Amino acid sequence: MSAFSFVVEGRDGRARAATLRTPHGELRTPIFAPVGTQATVKAVTPAQLEELGASLLLANTYHLHLRPGAQVVEQMGGLHAFMGWRQPILTDSGGYQVFSLSDRRRIDGDGVTFQSHLDGSSHRFTPERVIEIQQQLGADVIMALDECPEPQDRLANERALRRTHAWAERCLAAKTRNDQALFGIAQGGIFEDLRLQSVEFIVGLGFPGIAIGGLSVGETKAEMLAVLDAIEPALPADRPRYLMGVGSLEDFVQAVMRGIDLMDCVFPTRLARNHAALTPLGRIHLRSAPYAADPRPIDPDCACYTCRSFSRAYLRHLVVAGEMLGATLITIHNLTALISLAGRLRQAILDHRADSFAASFLAAYRKHRLPEPVP
Amino acid sequence: MSAFSFVVEGRDGRARAATLRTPHGELRTPIFAPVGTQATVKAVTPAQLEELGASLLLANTYHLHLRPGAQVVEQMGGLHAFMGWRQPILTDSGGYQVFSLSDRRRIDGDGVTFQSHLDGSSHRFTPERVIEIQQQLGADVIMALDECPEPQDRLANERALRRTHAWAERCLAAKTRNDQALFGIAQGGIFEDLRLQSVEFIVGLGFPGIAIGGLSVGETKAEMLAVLDAIEPALPADRPRYLMGVGSLEDFVQAVMRGIDLMDCVFPTRLARNHAALTPLGRIHLRSAPYAADPRPIDPDCACYTCRSFSRAYLRHLVVAGEMLGATLITIHNLTALISLAGRLRQAILDHRADSFAASFLAAYRKHRLPEPVP
Numbered sequence: 001m002s003a004f005s006f007v008v009e010g011r012d013g014r015a016r017a018a019t020l021r022t023p024h025g026e027l028r029t030p031i032f033a034p035v036g037t038q039a040t041v042k043a044v045t046p047a048q049l050e051e052l053g054a055s056l057l058l059a060n061t062y063h064l065h066l067r068p069g070a071q072v073v074e075q076m077g078g079l080h081a082f083m084g085w086r087q088p089i090l091t092d093s094g095g096y097q098v099f100s101l102s103d104r105r106r107i108d109g110d111g112v113t114f115q116s117h118l119d120g121s122s123h124r125f126t127p128e129r130v131i132e133i134q135q136q137l138g139a140d141v142i143m144a145l146d147e148c149p150e151p152q153d154r155l156a157n158e159r160a161l162r163r164t165h166a167w168a169e170r171c172l173a174a175k176t177r178n179d180q181a182l183f184g185i186a187q188g189g190i191f192e193d194l195r196l197q198s199v200e201f202i203v204g205l206g207f208p209g210i211a212i213g214g215l216s217v218g219e220t221k222a223e224m225l226a227v228l229d230a231i232e233p234a235l236p237a238d239r240p241r242y243l244m245g246v247g248s249l250e251d252f253v254q255a256v257m258r259g260i261d262l263m264d265c266v267f268p269t270r271l272a273r274n275h276a277a278l279t280p281l282g283r284i285h286l287r288s289a290p291y292a293a294d295p296r297p298i299d300p301d302c303a304c305y306t307c308r309s310f311s312r313a314y315l316r317h318l319v320v321a322g323e324m325l326g327a328t329l330i331t332i333h334n335l336t337a338l339i340s341l342a343g344r345l346r347q348a349i350l351d352h353r354a355d356s357f358a359a360s361f362l363a364a365y366r367k368h369r370l371p372e373p374v375p
Numbered sequence: 376m377s378a379f380s381f382v383v384e385g386r387d388g389r390a391r392a393a394t395l396r397t398p399h400g401e402l403r404t405p406i407f408a409p410v411g412t413q414a415t416v417k418a419v420t421p422a423q424l425e426e427l428g429a430s431l432l433l434a435n436t437y438h439l440h441l442r443p444g445a446q447v448v449e450q451m452g453g454l455h456a457f458m459g460w461r462q463p464i465l466t467d468s469g470g471y472q473v474f475s476l477s478d479r480r481r482i483d484g485d486g487v488t489f490q491s492h493l494d495g496s497s498h499r500f501t502p503e504r505v506i507e508i509q510q511q512l513g514a515d516v517i518m519a520l521d522e523c524p525e526p527q528d529r530l531a532n533e534r535a536l537r538r539t540h541a542w543a544e545r546c547l548a549a550k551t552r553n554d555q556a557l558f559g560i561a562q563g564g565i566f567e568d569l570r571l572q573s574v575e576f577i578v579g580l581g582f583p584g585i586a587i588g589g590l591s592v593g594e595t596k597a598e599m600l601a602v603l604d605a606i607e608p609a610l611p612a613d614r615p616r617y618l619m620g621v622g623s624l625e626d627f628v629q630a631v632m633r634g635i636d637l638m639d640c641v642f643p644t645r646l647a648r649n650h651a652a653l654t655p656l657g658r659i660h661l662r663s664a665p666y667a668a669d670p671r672p673i674d675p676d677c678a679c680y681t682c683r684s685f686s687r688a689y690l691r692h693l694v695v696a697g698e699m700l701g702a703t704l705i706t707i708h709n710l711t712a713l714i715s716l717a718g719r720l721r722q723a724i725l726d727h728r729a730d731s732f733a734a735s736f737l738a739a740y741r742k743h744r745l746p747e748p749v750p
Contacts, residue, residue, distance in 0.1 A: 324418045
């Protein structure tokens with residue numbers, strides 16, 4: 001019997017509420033996964049993540065391969081033991097980071113050779129090697145190696161698709177652990193025909209989960225949503241759908257309404273370290289002078305530790321004084337904003353009122369959104 | 376009836392176990408107070424401090440006066456509400472920081488004029504002003520303004536003593552809030568006769584608590600301990616004794632064995648941000664290569680969150696990768712090391728085995744202390 005199952009418990013339009021069972025527990029979808037690039041969600045402890053309701057974390061194969069190395073993680077009992085996270089973990093394949101972070105890279109049909117952004121050392125990722133590394137890391141969900149070209153370059157996307165598809169087959173063949181689920185990644189940039197072709201190919205290989213890669217990397221919001229609209233009918237109803245690297249409050253709602261189950265993004269945690277807090281009425285830049293004596297919490301309707309305990313005035317003081325606690329407290333709030341939104345959206349789907357929930361959420365968000373101050 | 380009381384529950388030699396009642400709860404002594412300079416203990420939340428057993432926090436009047444300003448703190452409901460700490464708080468008078476941090480200062484009989492280390496702005500502290508600021512901040516225990524000269528300079532200490540004593544009288548006269556306890560500070564450098572003279576004068580003014588200032592600032596350990604030995608007979612048995620700015624594991628034990636009840640120090644938190652962990656067998660510098668695949672916790676006998684959850688290998692990874700979580704987790708451990716030591720020492724005093732506890736603790740600490748690696 002498989003360690004994994006995926007059961008859709010409710011549908012409302014294209015939106016779905018489901019449960020994904022993994023060896024480290026069950027995940028309720030729609031779900032937002034905080035990103036722990038280097039085996040830590042920056043500025044918060046696993047205990048704080050549990051308290052704020054996180055259940056799935058993402059970690060980056062590229063980063064962990066370079067430092068501390070997958071062998072060290074394996075020796076320490078795998079990623080769950082290493083980083084002190086008892087619930088499910090997903091690792092990406094490193095493909096996106098090779099194309100966005102590494103200093104030099106040379107891609108060929110067999111794989112990609114690249115230099116570390118840390119020390120310039122040379123490394124090679126092939127489909128087989130990336131599966132081997134992810135098997136050493138030991139996450140519950142692992143990802144196939146893919147190529148991520150510029151989303152608007154048609155020729156590059158056609159070429160990349162051939163590689164991504166061939167690598168997907170090789171990743172499937174290389175995988176040996178049966179306590180990990182390997183998800184395939186569909187690419188194709190902003191081109192709906194390429195996207196459809198890629199989804200159909202990846203679905204056809206029998207992956208237990210389908211990821212949409214290469215979005216939110218330079219295309220417009222309208223282009224991203226058009227892609228999601230185009231591919232939704234081709235996505236199998238009985239498998240989880242993962243939109244990679246997307247995670248503003250607005251994008252989360254829009255993607256779920258287009259049939260996406262799972263998203264991850266560095267956005268809420270990175271924003272927190274830049275002193276901006278997410279609210280249903282737009283972002284609050286806590287460094288701003290008007291908050292110096294503001295006794296209100298970030299969001300009076302938020303139940304997170306930060307909003308229960310601290311004023312905007314205190315958070316501004318921490319930020320202005322350069323205190324690490326500022327990043328920690330705003331991170332706790334921002335992750336709560338996404339995770340509680342996911343929970344409310346799930347309930348709305350189960351109650352068959354997802355449309356009205358999404359419409360009123362998006363209307364309030366757009367109406368009140370504060371102008372972005374110059375940083 | 377006073378909001379404060381001090382009851383000594385046990386004595387063993389010169390060491391004491393007592394309870395200090397304050398408007399924000401009872402403190403069991405001997406006690407170590409973590410330092411929250413800018414209204415935050417760096418890198419940890421109040422919830423984490425509560426979980427690790429902290430009860431009294433110190434905050435710095437000098438820093439909070441400069442930023443965000445005592446009026447802002449008062450407007451936000453006082454320091455407890457502002458920083459989200461429900462248990463007792465102590466503020467220092469700012470005297471030490473004026474003499475150690477400010478860019479320029481001119482001292483006169485009436486007070487001290489200094490320039491902010493942040494922006495060069497000019498400020499003036501008098502005894503009356505320092506009490507006013509501390510009354511706005513609203514800590515449970517507040518401190519008299521004192522002058523801190525070089526500990527080995529006899530003439531400077533004689534001159535400073537006259538000012539410190541006159542300022543102590545003016546602080547007492549200026550205080551109006553009866554939900555705060557004002558402690559006096561005895562100075563005198565390394566000179567036992569000056570120290571005795573100062574303790575006798577400060578005790579004679581009737582302060583409900585006596586602090587020993589100006590130690591651990593350049594003198595030798597032997598000189599510090601000689602001062603504590605010299606003054607102990609002159610310290611009243613029925614009032615708390617506070618040794619300011621001292622807080623290594625070894626110093627804590629030695630001072631408690633000489634009749635000290637309360638200490639504070641940035642040492643454990645600052646050390647943590649420099650990647651060093653305190654253990655009963657000496658310091659562990661977690662950046663060191665030998666810990667790269669070390670599955671053990673910092674201290675197998677420690678019950679803190681960090682030691683329950685994470686290996687030295689993980690902590691080293693965080694430190695090498697520059698992740699903030701490293702500072703947070705090591706801070707949690709280092710504060711636990713001091714606070715749990717205080718608790719065990721208290722029990723040993725109540726059980727009349729403080730001598731043997733201290734002797735075996737100090738012997739193990741000295742025997743195993745690792746050589747300090749070159750940073």
